[in-house]
Amino acid sequence: MNSVPIRQLTWATAAGLGLSLLSALPVGAHGFAEGGLAAGASHPLLGLDHLLLLIGVGAAGALLGSQLLLFAxxxxxxxxVYGLQGGNLPAAEVLAxxxxxxxxxxxxxxxxxRADTNRALTGSLVAAAVAIHAMLHGLEASGSxxxxxxxxxxxxxxxxxxxAxxxxxxxxxxxxxxxxxxxTGGLLALAPLA
Incomplete structure (x- = not known):
């Protein structure tokens, strides 16, 4: 089996993200939070902000410590839970x-x-970032x-x-x-304001 060089994967990933950005602005996942297993699996992948957040969570965990994944x-x-209960934040999409x-x-x-990073503070920031996105999921989800x-x-x-x-x-x-x-996060934040 031939292995694909990281450089080729990087360019393919960048091209895919670029196409996603063009097709998903401002955010494409919202409004598709009903249905079963397949609908749930596609939801975090269809919204560019959700997808990039998940990439960022994994990357930050790899760089700053795997404990961040537990905070996430x-x-x-x-x-x-907050979103399922009807909780919301002003400008939640921009915050996401x-x-x-x-x-x-x-x-x-x-x-x-990185070695001196305050794990509790960093973990709290990651948890807050993920909580905003999860709240949006909770607001739209059918509860299935x-x-x-x-x-x-x-x-x-x-x-x-x-x-990995x-x-x-x-x-x-x-x-x-x-x-x-x-x-990209900054561009996505500006998109709803335009």
Whole structure:
């Protein structure tokens, strides 16, 4: 079996994200939060902000410590419950997009400072970012357990793949992902305002 070089995967991923950005602005997943397992699995993949958040969570976990993934899971549960109960935040879509930028900026910390990172503060920031997205899911979801299992499975797959890739990535690729998340989150935040 031939292995595909990371450089080719990077360009293919960048092209795919670019096409997704063009087709998904401002956000494409919202309004599709009903149905069963397949609908739940597709929900976090159809909204560019959700997809980029999951990539950022996995990447931040790879760079700053796998404990961040537990904080993300906690934020997902709290945000989903809050949204299912009808809770909402002003400008939630803008906050969701800005949380993607926040993860990108978090990843841009200098390498020498990553070891000194305050895990509780960093974990709380990641949890809050995920909670905003999960709240939006909760507001739109039908409440079907199959839908939630599908959404959880797809979210774990994307964050896990991102974690594994960034764990082995070169500093240059990490920088590219960080900058991509930071800039794209900002563009997504501006899209609803235009």
């Amino acid at each position: 899971l906690g934020g997902a549960v709290l945000g989903a 997009a800005l949380s993607v930028s926040g993860l990108g900026l978090l990843m841009l910390q200098p390498l020498r400072r 357990p199959a839908w939630w299992l599908g959404a959880l499975g797809a979210s774990l797959a994307v964050a896990g793949a991102s974690f 890739i960034v764990r082995r990535a070169t500093p240059r690729l990490v920088l590219a992902v960080s900058v991509l998340l930071t800039l």
